[in-house]
Amino acid sequence: MAKKAKNGKGGPHTIVTRTKKKLVIVSGRSHPALAAEVAKALDSEVLPTEHRTFASGEIYTRFSESVRGCDVFVVQTFGGAINESIMELLIMLDALKRASAKRVTVVAPYYPYSRQDKKGRGREPISARLIADLMQTAGADRVMSVDLHAAQIQGFFDGPVDHLFAQPVLLDYFERKIIEDRELLTVVSPDMGRVRVADNWSDKLNAPLAIIHKRRDPTVANKVTVHEIVGQVDGRVCLLVDDMIDTGGTIVKAAEALKRSGAKRVIVAATHAIFSDPAPQILDTEAIDEVVVTDTLPVGEDRRFPGLTVLPIAPLLARAIFEVFEDGSVTSMFDGAA
Numbered sequence: 001m002a003k004k005a006k007n008g009k010g011g012p013h014t015i016v017t018r019t020k021k022k023l024v025i026v027s028g029r030s031h032p033a034l035a036a037e038v039a040k041a042l043d044s045e046v047l048p049t050e051h052r053t054f055a056s057g058e059i060y061t062r063f064s065e066s067v068r069g070c071d072v073f074v075v076q077t078f079g080g081a082i083n084e085s086i087m088e089l090l091i092m093l094d095a096l097k098r099a100s101a102k103r104v105t106v107v108a109p110y111y112p113y114s115r116q117d118k119k120g121r122g123r124e125p126i127s128a129r130l131i132a133d134l135m136q137t138a139g140a141d142r143v144m145s146v147d148l149h150a151a152q153i154q155g156f157f158d159g160p161v162d163h164l165f166a167q168p169v170l171l172d173y174f175e176r177k178i179i180e181d182r183e184l185l186t187v188v189s190p191d192m193g194r195v196r197v198a199d200n201w202s203d204k205l206n207a208p209l210a211i212i213h214k215r216r217d218p219t220v221a222n223k224v225t226v227h228e229i230v231g232q233v234d235g236r237v238c239l240l241v242d243d244m245i246d247t248g249g250t251i252v253k254a255a256e257a258l259k260r261s262g263a264k265r266v267i268v269a270a271t272h273a274i275f276s277d278p279a280p281q282i283l284d285t286e287a288i289d290e291v292v293v294t295d296t297l298p299v300g301e302d303r304r305f306p307g308l309t310v311l312p313i314a315p316l317l318a319r320a321i322f323e324v325f326e327d328g329s330v331t332s333m334f335d336g337a338a
């Protein structure tokens with residue numbers, strides 16, 4: 001039975017009940033291994049869910065247990081069959097809303113259509129905004145994502161957006177990995193659009209910054225021409241930082257340009273390993289000494305190569321989920337602010 005709060009448990013108009021908060025992790029089919037690792041880090045398990053795709057292509061979802069009054073976190077990333085994963089997410093959200101979940105948070109480590117965040121030419125869509133509208137209409141109260149391609153995507157949502165950063169995960173690896181060549185380290189931005197991110201890496205690693213100036217052919221997707229390198233890279237260990245690797249063309253051309261300019265080693269760090277064909281083949285090149293990514297997207301054995309290192313993102317997601325569940329500060333995970 002409800003009662004008025006007293007003795008510091010709330011104000012005179014606050015009602016305290018015996019109801020306890022309940023955290024539930026559910027998963028789509030896009031990356032079940034990641035969802036399982038997140039649940040494990042939270043000392044929990046993924047809620048069993050029935051997923052079906054009928055012969056007609058229609059998707060069906062049903063949760064095996066009640067989620068009434070629960071704080072539900074839906075883990076769904078968007079690699080491979082991206083459009084099917086989006087539709088599956090929307091159906092899951094609708095099911096949760098109709099099942100009386102108290103709050104639903106979409107945990108989308110890689111945000112779909114994030115590169116379509118603005119109109120570059122007439123008659124183009126802003127698909128990243130469309131995805132936000134679809135999620136909210138389907139029942140998402142909150143969204144959590146890692147390294148959005150453009151920070152302004154947060155403004156497409158009316159509710160809270162938790163923008164997480166994989167940099168601490170990657171930095172921890174490089175702090176332990178690059179020891180003997182630390183004084184030779186140079187952080188490199190693969191294009192002008194990533195300068196701010198690379199500059200942040202430069203500050204964290206106390207290393208100089210170099211920038212690759214490139215021009216993209218507007219008539220051919222994923223075709224890039226490297227023009228010149230701004231900064232000293234001769235004899236240096238170059239750390240190329242980016243948010244994603246899709247076909248790998250941009251990164252490979254950048255690495256080749258760095259090696260031609262005398263770079264001693266080239267290491268690539270990226271959050272999202274999209275690895276569309278033929279990325280795994282062309283990234284396995286002498287121009288790149290190592291590629292380091294996180295598992296925000298599933299990286300199957302068919303997409304792995306000798307120089308690839310995949311770091312787990314689940315601990316970061318689990319901590320952020322716990323902060324949201326406990327009404328804590330996600331921001332404090334990255335800059336110490338409350």
